[in-house]
Amino acid sequence: MTFIPAEQLRREAQELIEKIDFSNIKPKDRIAIPMQEMPAQEPAVRAKNIQEVAIGYFEEQVKLEAERCLQCKNAPCIKGCPVEIDIPGFIKAAAEGDYQRSVNIIKKSSMLPAICGRVCPQETQCMAECTVGKSLKDFDKSVAIGRIERFVADWEREQGKMSLPEIAPATGKKVAIVGSGPAGLTAAADVRKAGHEVVLFEAFHKLGGVMIYGIPEFRLPKVILDKEIDNLLSMGVTIKKNFLVGRTRKLNDLIEKDGFDAVFVGTGAGLPNFMNIEGEGLVGVSSANEFLTRANLMKAYTPDKADTPIFTGKKTAIVGGGNVAMDAARMALRVGAEEVYVIYRRTEKEMPARREEIAHAKEEGITFLFLTNPKRIIGDADGKVSGLECLKYELGEPDDSGRRKPVEIKGSEFILEMDSVIMALGNSSNPLISQTTPEINVNRWGNILVSGDQKTSMERVYAGGDIVLGAATVILAMGEGRKAAESINKLLAE
Numbered sequence: 001m002t003f004i005p006a007e008q009l010r011r012e013a014q015e016l017i018e019k020i021d022f023s024n025i026k027p028k029d030r031i032a033i034p035m036q037e038m039p040a041q042e043p044a045v046r047a048k049n050i051q052e053v054a055i056g057y058f059e060e061q062v063k064l065e066a067e068r069c070l071q072c073k074n075a076p077c078i079k080g081c082p083v084e085i086d087i088p089g090f091i092k093a094a095a096e097g098d099y100q101r102s103v104n105i106i107k108k109s110s111m112l113p114a115i116c117g118r119v120c121p122q123e124t125q126c127m128a129e130c131t132v133g134k135s136l137k138d139f140d141k142s143v144a145i146g147r148i149e150r151f152v153a154d155w156e157r158e159q160g161k162m163s164l165p166e167i168a169p170a171t172g173k174k175v176a177i178v179g180s181g182p183a184g185l186t187a188a189a190d191v192r193k194a195g196h197e198v199v200l201f202e203a204f205h206k207l208g209g210v211m212i213y214g215i216p217e218f219r220l221p222k223v224i225l226d227k228e229i230d231n232l233l234s235m236g237v238t239i240k241k242n243f244l245v246g247r248t249r250k251l252n253d254l255i256e257k258d259g260f261d262a263v264f265v266g267t268g269a270g271l272p273n274f275m276n277i278e279g280e281g282l283v284g285v286s287s288a289n290e291f292l293t294r295a296n297l298m299k300a301y302t303p304d305k306a307d308t309p310i311f312t313g314k315k316t317a318i319v320g321g322g323n324v325a326m327d328a329a330r331m332a333l334r335v336g337a338e339e340v341y342v343i344y345r346r347t348e349k350e351m352p353a354r355r356e357e358i359a360h361a362k363e364e365g366i367t368f369l370f371l372t373n374p375k376r377i378i379g380d381a382d383g384k385v386s387g388l389e390c391l392k393y394e395l396g397e398p399d400d401s402g403r404r405k406p407v408e409i410k411g412s413e414f415i416l417e418m419d420s421v422i423m424a425l426g427n428s429s430n431p432l433i434s435q436t437t438p439e440i441n442v443n444r445w446g447n448i449l450v451s452g453d454q455k456t457s458m459e460r461v462y463a464g465g466d467i468v469l470g471a472a473t474v475i476l477a478m479g480e481g482r483k484a485a486e487s488i489n490k491l492l493a494e
């Protein structure tokens with residue numbers, strides 16, 4: 001992927017539109033339309049600002065991209081979508097320029113289209129099934145479903161006429177939702193639609209879960225999230241922020257003393273993992289969670305407005321290879337690091353981060369050290385990070401995850417000079433609810449165990465999202481929130 005200026009992309013799309021006779025277009029002509037690249041800010045500029053990197057399609061591009069869709073009768077793309085959006089349906093409406101109908105079709109299945117259009121890993125979901133990608137033998141060239149989704153959702157928001165779902169007459173029943181990530185927000189909306197009173201409890205002072213404190217502004221602008229959350233408030237959901245269920249009030253008390261008829265637990269996986277190597281306690285070492293929370297939620301990226309302390313030295317190492325590592329690396333550049341290194345123990349091919357994020361990080365000047373892993377973090381006399389001793393690795397046989405297992409090369413130690421290290425090694429479940437509610441069964445990783453309808457081992461308590469799945473994705477969390485709401489609505493209708 002090489003950077004192409006936005007205006008050039010628009011001009012090329014316009015020129016192509018003028019050449020195509022859309023009234024008489026055949027499938028082979030559709031496949032011949034090139035996939036429309038996402039316009040983005042210029043790499044050197046964006047690496048030093050916090051504004052969104054991807055600018056979004058121009059109308060000319062959305063027309064062309066939507067016309068690439070073959071409207072397959074069997075629609076394999078729908079099977080790849082965890083919430084089964086009518087993908088050909090919304091793309092057809094977009095191709096016809098009927099953006100309102102397009103977004104309305106998406107909203108039947110997904111409450112947060114502007115968010116999912118930005119952060120869903122489409123290349124491993126809907127796009128991985130797309131007939132266009134199969135025909136071109138390259139799923140990176142499948143119809144860019146998420147980019148079209150983003151365009152129509154943004155269009156609706158910019159028109160200022162976002163529609164609210166209908167709410168059934170009051171039932172007199174009361175439901176508690178714990179956690180305001182995508183799982184909790186979706187569950188809250190669906191339970192509220194059935195006419196139940198809903199109270200949403202959130203530990204932080206801001207709503208949105210990882211979408212607000214983890215995913216950076218340059219990938220998901222907070223105004224978009226706030227707008228989607230405003231919709232929820234307009235539906236009449238009561239919000240209780242700075243409320244830590246398990247501490248502020250026990251989960252059992254919500255049911256036994258506070259009169260809630262059901263509870264949904266969507267508390268996510270917010271407990272960062274560490275390597276347990278020497279030097280992790282040194283000044284200058286942090287988890288990606290803490291680093292990103294300081295930067296995003298506590299606005300450390302605006303030092304003129306917020307006095308939140310954040311530490312990025314001149315040379316920062318990020319350990320890990322997922323989306324969290326990409327976000328931490330790119331944020332480190334934006335809050336002052338001069339050199340940023342991503343250290344990953346496998347090769348680029350095995351990296352779990354989205355291809356687009358890796359490409360963007362490279363364009364911004366981040367250095368990747370593959371087949372490398374830290375052995376210990378070295379400190380100076382003041383207890384501050386001064387370096388990282390690493391080992392080189394090679395790939396062995398595939399492990400449980402299907403990826404080839406990294407095997408250390410004996411005697412390959414070398415030292416990198418660094419003054420800060422950010423650990424981005426994944427997250428585990430927050431243990432507070434299970435520790436304070438022994439009736440809830442969890443597995444050995446602390447994930448809450450649920451049956452097919454998202455019911456936990458405790459009466460009237462349902463759970464979903466990362467607290468059940470382990471660290472997963474926004475759309476999967478939404479899907480679980482939706483399933484749990486359906487079960488709660490069924491229970492309360494009895």
Ligand SMILES: Cc1cc2nc3c(=O)[nH]c(=O)nc-3n(C[C@H](O)[C@H](O)[C@H](O)COP(=O)(O)OP(=O)(O)OC[C@H]3O[C@@H](n4cnc5c(N)ncnc54)[C@H](O)[C@@H]3O)c2cc1C
Pocket residue numbers: 119120121178179180181182183184201202203204207208209210211214215243244245246266267268269270292323324327430432433464465466467471472473474475477
């Ligand atoms: C840096 C980062 C980048 C990511 N990038 C992507 C991406 O690009 N695409 C993607 O699809 N996914 C991404 N993910 C994963 C995705 O964000 C999560 O899978 C998703 O947010 C999980 O949703 P959830 O509702 O289960 O939990 P969360 O989003 O974690 O929300 C849980 C909420 O519960 C609150 N809470 C916790 N305990 C309590 C309590 N006891 N009482 C009250 N409130 C509580 C928390 O404060 C939080 O607000 C990323 C994750 C991270 C960390």
Ligand code: SF4
Pocket residue numbers: 068069070071072075076077078087088091129130131132143145
């Ligand atoms: S599989 Fe691809 S081409 Fe077929 S309907 Fe879905 S998006 Fe369109």
